[in-house]
Amino acid sequence: MEASYHSTVAAAKIQAPSAIEFRNVTMAYGTHTVLKDLDLAVQPGEKVTLIGPSGSGKTTVLRLAMTLEKPTGGDIRLFGESMLYGQDGQRLPARDEARMRRRCGMVFQQYNLFPHLTVLDNLILAPSTMRGEAKDKAAHRAMEYLRMVGLEEKKDSYPSQLSGGQQQRIAIARALVLRPEILLLDEITSALDPELAGEVLDVVRDVARETNVTLLIVTHEMRFAREVSDRIVVFEAGRIIEQGTSEKIFTNPSSDRTRAFLQSVLNH
Amino acid sequence: MTWDWNFVFQILPDLLVGVWYTILITIGSAAIALIGGLLLAIFENVSTRAGRLVVRFFLGLFKGVPILVLLYFGYYLLPQFGLTLPAMAIGIAVLGLVYAAFCSEVYRGGLITIPAGLRDASVALGLSPYVMWRRVYVPLMIQRASPALINYVLTLFRQTSFLFAIGVPVLIGKAQVAGYQSFRYLEPFTVAGALYLALNIPFLFLLSRFKTKYA
Numbered sequence: 253m254e255a256s257y258h259s260t261v262a263a264a265k266i267q268a269p270s271a272i273e274f275r276n277v278t279m280a281y282g283t284h285t286v287l288k289d290l291d292l293a294v295q296p297g298e299k300v301t302l303i304g305p306s307g308s309g310k311t312t313v314l315r316l317a318m319t320l321e322k323p324t325g326g327d328i329r330l331f332g333e334s335m336l337y338g339q340d341g342q343r344l345p346a347r348d349e350a351r352m353r354r355r356c357g358m359v360f361q362q363y364n365l366f367p368h369l370t371v372l373d374n375l376i377l378a379p380s381t382m383r384g385e386a387k388d389k390a391a392h393r394a395m396e397y398l399r400m401v402g403l404e405e406k407k408d409s410y411p412s413q414l415s416g417g418q419q420q421r422i423a424i425a426r427a428l429v430l431r432p433e434i435l436l437l438d439e440i441t442s443a444l445d446p447e448l449a450g451e452v453l454d455v456v457r458d459v460a461r462e463t464n465v466t467l468l469i470v471t472h473e474m475r476f477a478r479e480v481s482d483r484i485v486v487f488e489a490g491r492i493i494e495q496g497t498s499e500k501i502f503t504n505p506s507s508d509r510t511r512a513f514l515q516s517v518l519n520h
Numbered sequence: 521m522t523w524d525w526n527f528v529f530q531i532l533p534d535l536l537v538g539v540w541y542t543i544l545i546t547i548g549s550a551a552i553a554l555i556g557g558l559l560l561a562i563f564e565n566v567s568t569r570a571g572r573l574v575v576r577f578f579l580g581l582f583k584g585v586p587i588l589v590l591l592y593f594g595y596y597l598l599p600q601f602g603l604t605l606p607a608m609a610i611g612i613a614v615l616g617l618v619y620a621a622f623c624s625e626v627y628r629g630g631l632i633t634i635p636a637g638l639r640d641a642s643v644a645l646g647l648s649p650y651v652m653w654r655r656v657y658v659p660l661m662i663q664r665a666s667p668a669l670i671n672y673v674l675t676l677f678r679q680t681s682f683l684f685a686i687g688v689p690v691l692i693g694k695a696q697v698a699g700y701q702s703f704r705y706l707e708p709f710t711v712a713g714a715l716y717l718a719l720n721i722p723f724l725f726l727l728s729r730f731k732t733k734y735a
Contacts, residue, residue, distance in 0.1 A: 318644050354646050364641035368659050377655060378645040430645065 269332030271296040271434050271466040272317055272356075277326035279312050279490075286312045288490045290326070296433070299460055299467040301477040301498070304487030305513060310470040313487075314436040317468065318358045319349060330355055330434075357432030361439040363419040365411040365426070371398070372407040375426050383430070390429075397425040401455050417448030421455050428459070434466040435459070441473055449473065456480065474517055478502050486510045521706055528707050531698040535708070538694030539715055545612055545690065546677045552616025553676060554669060557623025561631060561661070562653060564624070575624075582621040587682050590614045595686040611683035619676045623669055630664035631657065667730045674723040678716070691715060 270293040279287040287309045294300050302310040315321045316328060319335060328335045330352050338344050344352075366374050375394035379385040385393075398404040401421040411419050420440055427435060437456065441449035453476045460467060460480050471477050477484060477498065484501040486494045486509075494507040505511050564575045582590075594610035605613075634657060642652040662669075684693035695712035699705040 315640075318640075320640055320643055350646060350648070353643070356644070358640075358644040360637055360640060360644075362635070362637045364635070364637040366638065366641070366656055368663060377651075378647060381651045381655065382646050382648065426645070 268296060270294060270329070271298070271331060273329045275327045275329065277316065277323045277328060279316065279321065280324045286490050290492065292485065292492065294466060294468060296466055297464045299480055299482045300485060301469040301471060301481040302485050302487055303477060308487040309490040310487050311438055314358065314438045314468060314470055317436055318356055319353050354430070355433045356436060357427035357430055358436040358438065359423050359427050359440050361442050363423045365419055365423055367411050370408050370410055371422050374422060375429050378430055394429055397429050400458065401425045415448060416444045417451045420444065420452045424455055432465065434468060437467065437469045439470050439472065441471065472517060474514070486513065524707060527704060528711060531708055532711070534698055535691060535694050535711055535715065538689055538691035541689050542680050542691045545608065545615070545680045545683060548612040549615035549619065550673045550676060552612065553619030553623050553672065556616065556620030558627050558658065558661070560620060560624035561627035564628065565631060579621045579624065582618045587614060587618055587679060588685060590618065591682060591686050607686045607688050611686060611688050615676055615679060619672055622672050626665045626668045626672065627661050630661040633664060634660050667727060670723055670727050670730065674720065677719065
């Protein structure tokens, strides 16, 4: 079943390079191995969710994609181009790395908004300083995204004046203003009360529906994962133990360990 | 000994000149301390281990040696090495450098309380290291360090009295001169003390504002 899933995707996108591809990636901190020989390719526009017990390496996958960490071994390719090595096989120059990093955006568990800047300034900092956009034009665009997350009236508020759910919606808008082709969502509702998590997930549903951004999601919200993902990848101890459509993983997983994991998170 | 108001008014213009010098020296050395301390804290954070060692040495030197020793060194010894500077410049430089060392510790303390997540966010937004420091880290460092920095500037202001030892006409120096010229010390020293105390008020006001804002 897994094989047939891959062959359909492969047939549909046979020419286009993957949006992001992990090739034989290993990540270790000292003697502690977090990821082991990871192979994972995500197609442009695909919505992929990584699930699995905590400490299984899911977040590390996202941090590697965002170049927040460097892998111990293997290669990571963004739209067919290595994020780690240049043509000559040497380490990629910082300038090229910065250029490639622009294609990714990330939203974090702890929101990570800049506390000394207003909502609007959080959104326009990167466009106005790094992309050479005029301030008023950047602000105009930022307002569109604030509207999209339903918080345009909060543009002059400081992050500390907002609820966790509102802060996280702002963080999503801040990532989207830069028009990333790949959006990485790292447990974005884990720090929120259930009723606040809902409003954040609604925003992500809108993004998934209305844009063709490639989504790579780490979450413990299984219902949300099932609804929004084209594919679910199950991690355990730094390895992929199973992957497939959300339908398959949630109704008929082939691995006992997937079944055990789902049971533990769905019944608690 | 009775208090003589006439004498007070007679020496007051001269003491006010001392106030003026005191303010100038405070502003000059505070500028060096606040900016130099910030640069030191940033440099220490981004530099190599060797660079960090150099900074540590500098901090140890300026925090460990009494101000009076440094003043005498600059005033009496530097000319022997061919470098003769006006006493006021030496005073401003010594106070500025000593308090830059203290301030850099305060900034460093502010820096380590900034959550690591903000660095991740800066990278994810594609901010260059320069923009990250300029727009994220430095404003937060200043915000977090401000109450302690104001305290240091207040201390520095009081320490300007040391500059009397190398002949800079700061307030206490003017009071001393007024005293020995007339053999009356009651009024000059009392008025000088009162003026020093009065000059504290702007700092105390600033501090109370920060306390209500961030406490």
